[in-house]
Every structure is written in C-alpha cells, then in structure tokens.
Amino acid sequence: MGQAKAQQTAQVEATESNIRPKNGTPTTGVTETGQIRATASDEIDMDEVQDYLVTDDSVCRGFMPTEFEPAADPYRLYRFLTDLDDVLAAEPDDAERIQQVSPMVRSLLISSDWLQFEYTDPSPERGWAVRMLYREPSFPLTVQMVSWEPGKTSTVHNHATWGIVALIRGREKNTFWRRSPTPEHPDRIEKVGEQILVPGDVIGFTPGAIHCVEALDDEPTISFNLYGITDYAQRFQFDPNAHTAKQF
Ligand SMILES: [Fe+2]
Numbered sequence: 281m282g283q284a285k286a287q288q289t290a291q292v293e294a295t296e297s298n299i300r301p302k303n304g305t306p307t308t309g310v311t312e313t314g315q316i317r318a319t320a321s322d323e324i325d326m327d328e329v330q331d332y333l334v335t336d337d338s339v340c341r342g343f344m345p346t347e348f349e350p351a352a353d354p355y356r357l358y359r360f361l362t363d364l365d366d367v368l369a370a371e372p373d374d375a376e377r378i379q380q381v382s383p384m385v386r387s388l389l390i391s392s393d394w395l396q397f398e399y400t401d402p403s404p405e406r407g408w409a410v411r412m413l414y415r416e417p418s419f420p421l422t423v424q425m426v427s428w429e430p431g432k433t434s435t436v437h438n439h440a441t442w443g444i445v446a447l448i449r450g451r452e453k454n455t456f457w458r459r460s461p462t463p464e465h466p467d468r469i470e471k472v473g474e475q476i477l478v479p480g481d482v483i484g485f486t487p488g489a490i491h492c493v494e495a496l497d498d499e500p501t502i503s504f505n506l507y508g509i510t511d512y513a514q515r516f517q518f519d520p521n522a523h524t525a526k527q528f
Pocket residue numbers: 437439491
C-alpha cells in the first residue's frame with residue numbers, strides 16, 4: 281500500500297509542553313469535519329488531541345505523527361484493515377507500528393460516524409462490555425469497541441501484544457506501572473505516572489507496558505481498541521498490594 285508505510289513519525293519525550301493537561305469537561309463523538317463533538321456546547325479542535333506511546337518501561341510519551349492521507353474518502357474499515365496488514369508486514373518493531381498506525385486510527389474514526397454508536401452498554405455486573413468489530417482466525421488483529429461504567433477501574437495488567445486505544449466518548453484515566461522486583465517480591469510493581477484521555481486521543485502500548493484504566497465523570501467511556509496477537513504466557517494481572525502477578 282505504501283501510504284501508511286511511508287508515514288514517518290517523530291517520537292518526542294513527554295514534557296509539560298507536549299502533553300496537554302486534561303481538565304476539560306466530558307466530551308463525546310467525532311464529527312465529519314474532524315472536530316470532536318462535546319456533550320457541552322463547546323467543541324474541541326482535532327489539533328488539540330494527542331497521540332501517546334507507552335513503552336515497556338511504562339513511560340507515557342507524547343509524539344507528533346505526520347499527516348496520514350487515506351487513499352479514499354470515506355476511509356472505510358476494510359481499507360483500514362488492509363493498510364494495517366501492510367504496516368504489520370513491513371514493520372516488525374511494535375513502537376514503530378504504533379506510531380504509524382495511530383494516525384490511521386484517527387482517520388478511521390473521523391471517517392466513520394457509525395463507529396460512535398457501534399458499542400454495547402457496560403454490563404451492570406462487570407462494569408464493562410466488549411463488542412467485537414473484527415476477528416478472523418490466522419489474521420493477527422482484534423478490533424473491538426469497549427465500554428466502561430463510570431467509576432469502574434480495571435485490573436492492573438499488561439497486554440503481551442501491541443495495542444492501540446482511541447477514546448471516543450467520556451474521559452478515562454490511565455495509570456502506568458512498571459516492574460520493580462525485590463528478592464522477596466519478584467512481581468512487585470510501582471506506579472510511574474498517569475494520563476487522562478479525552479475523545480480523539482489515541483494511546484498505544486508495547487507488549488510489556490503495564491497499566492490500569494478508570495472511567496471518570498458520570499457517563500460510560502467508549503473506546504476503539506486494536507490489538508495484535510497475545511502471547512498469553514507473558515500476559516499478567518498484577519496485585520500492587522500483594523506484590524503478585526498471575527496470567528489471565
Ligand atoms: Fe489494557
């Protein structure tokens with residue numbers, strides 16, 4: 281395909297100047313014009329949204345992607361999947377993949393109004409729900425819409441594959457952890473930072489990045505989630521208090 285492959289992104293260290301504070305009101309939805317529709321009367325320009333990369337040390341860095349121009353408008357899901365397949369075939373490095381795919385994800389969300397409504401309400405029992413958008417045997421991708429009930433917090437976990445999450449509705453706090461083993465507690469982890477995501481933000485994780493998410497405010501969060509092939513032997517849920525980790 282060449283287009284996504286040609287994307288060169290410049291990763292930069294996270295600083296106060298390149299990571300925007302997220303103190304705004306709850307927002308929802310992406311308009312056809314590339315703006316984010318807010319639940320309140322205000323709108324957030326797409327220029328204000330942020331791309332993040334969380335690496336295996338669980339440090340969250342903002343980065344500045346170059347422009348991505350889809351081959352066709354609208355940028356339909358099947359084209360996105362085809363472009364994505366090409367990136368994965370050409371680029372073995374997960375951090376590089378994430379930086380190339382993040383602008384493609386944003387183009388997909390801007391192009392696809394239907395995605396905003398393609399979710400399942402969070403389960404009252406579990407506090408979350410997953411709607412599978414695409415999964416095919418022997419194709420190394422899982423595409424989901426994920427919803428979280430306000431106030432719910434996920435387990436602390438890594439994904440053991442690369443992953444990209446684009447927030448579509450609500451606000452979500454990501455807390456990042458890294459391994460900090462001691463002889464007594466080899467699975468000990470420590471908190472290293474946090475970042476609040478708003479609609480339009482896209483965050484990518486390399487396989488060892490450890491995080492938990494919390495749905496903020498008073499409406500469910502809706503996100504578009506994309507994952508590669510999970511190495512289940514390396515995927516863990518961590519208990520930061522008991523200093524334990526278990527596969528899941
Ligand atoms: Fe996660």
